[in-house]
Amino acid sequence: MAGWVRRTGIGLAVLLVLLGAGWVLIGPDWRALLKNPPVGRDVLFWSQAQRDAGFRMIDRVPMIVGSRPVTAGDAAYPLPDGKPLDLGLDLDAYLTSQRSASLIIVHNGQVRLERYGLDFSASGRWTSFSVAKSLTSTLVGAAMKDGYINSLDEPVSTYISGLKGSEYDSVTIAQLLTMTSGVAWNEDYEDPHSDVARFDLQAPVEGVSTVAAYMAGLSRAHPAGEQWNYSTGETNLIGVLVSEATGKTLNVYLSEKIWTPFGMEQDATWLLGQDGREIAGCCIQATTRDFARFGLFMLAGGVVDGESILPEGWIAAATKKQADINSPGEGYGYQWWTWDDGSYQADGIFGQGIFIDPNRNLVIASNASWTSALGLRGGEWEARREFYRQVQRAVDRDKMD
Incomplete structure (x- = not known):
């Protein structure tokens, strides 16, 4: 020590x-x-x-x-046990190969499978990494419903003054949400000189978020709206946009709009950047059960006690293919990874995920500690993708029995 x-x-x-x-x-x-x-x-x-x-x-x-709390309310959304789901595979071998910390499958509102590993437990909080992106984008919808943001067609710099005079003057909120800004960004997780590795080192600039200060210095690679390029920096800008528009910190707004009203069981936390703002593209710490509850919030259409938290049609637009990512059968929505069968996913490096299949009323929440950020060297990503398909098949078989 x-x-x-x-x-x-x-x-x-x-x-x-x-x-x-x-x-x-x-x-x-x-x-x-x-x-x-x-x-x-x-x-x-x-x-x-x-x-x-x-x-x-x-x-x-x-x-x-540091971090800030995302406070939960007094009543938790129920997650009753259901009939165990027969997956027809060696589950222990799969979880071991994934270096899985947690897995929960919720089907028709009931827990069909729940497992923990790496000495983790149901009461523990695991970090989300880029799963947070999908929560951050949902707050944009909430801010529109509340009247803080007028239109997704507005320029981003309308709400983030630190971007005025930069390449983001010609980028709309919709293009930011779909990562089609055309602004250059390097997301190589294994390159210590990439933007994703360096942006957190940005020196403070008086009156401007460090994220906006870093992003304002980037050059243009493509015309806005023409090409998709994955950029955690742009999700961080979305977080600045939400906080600037609402006048609220992200932790408070997430608690106010989703965490408390929908009934998350435990407080979460949100990590802060060097400027004291939440890192919007990353790092919400929550229980795996509460990540699953967020999936159920999406399945419920963003409706809590009969009141819609999001604008009409938001979830349908957010979770359909808005941008081509050069992968057959897949796409990118408003910070959600989309599949052509109607399912969609929040995805985080090192094995964090929330998979949602509206056609089967299915949510799979999982956390892991993969051997590499993208799970490519050890094959974890491809194995998890196939696992999702096997769960879908198991649900279909179960319905037929």
Whole structure:
């Protein structure tokens, strides 16, 4: 532990306050963290052991700038047990190969399967990574319903003054949502010099979010609206847009519009960037059950107690193919990955996901610690894709029995 204190520059007295005087008696999460302490904020370059330890408690790691709570209400949306779902596969082998921390399948509102691994549990919070993008985009819909945003055809710089005079003057909110701005951005997770690795290092600029300051300096690669390019930076801009338009921090607005009224069971947290704003493209920490509840919120049409949180037609537009991603049968909506069979997904690096199939009234929420960000080297991504298909087939067989 002393070596960790030296490397991170955290004083021992401060660390003991953070851990509590009885740190020797702390639970397995902290013991794992102390054994494999993550160094710095850049999770892309943590080791496997650091990721295993850190993903379950990234909002409590002393090196991280901080987080804000997304408060839940008093009554939780029920998740009753249903008949166990026979998947017709070696589930233990699949979960082991995925390095799975959690998996829950909810069909027709009932939990048909729920499993945990890596010493994680139903009460623990796991970080979402880019799953947060789909929640952030949903807040745009809420802000339109509330009258804070007039139209998706408005220029982004109408709401984010720090972008005026940049390439984003010619980019609409819709193009930002679909990642078709045409502004250059490098999302290579294994390149320490890529934009996704560097944007968090942007020096503060007085009166401007650091995200807007970084993005305003980017050049144009294509005309706006013509080509899709995945950009976490643009989701971070969406978060700035929502907070500027509503006058509320993202954690408060998410709690107000979804987390409390729909009935999430536990408080979540949202990590902050260097400028003290929520990192909108990443890092909501929540229980896997509450991520599944967000899927149920989408299946319910964004309606809570008979009141729609979103504009009419929002979910249909958000979850259909709005941009061609050069992959047959797939597309990109408003920060949702779409499939031509009508299903759609929130997806995060290292194995986080919420898969939603409206035709089958099905939600699959899962968290993992893959061996690489995209799960390509170890084959985890392709295996999870096939797992979704097997769950769909199992649901179809179940209906026929």
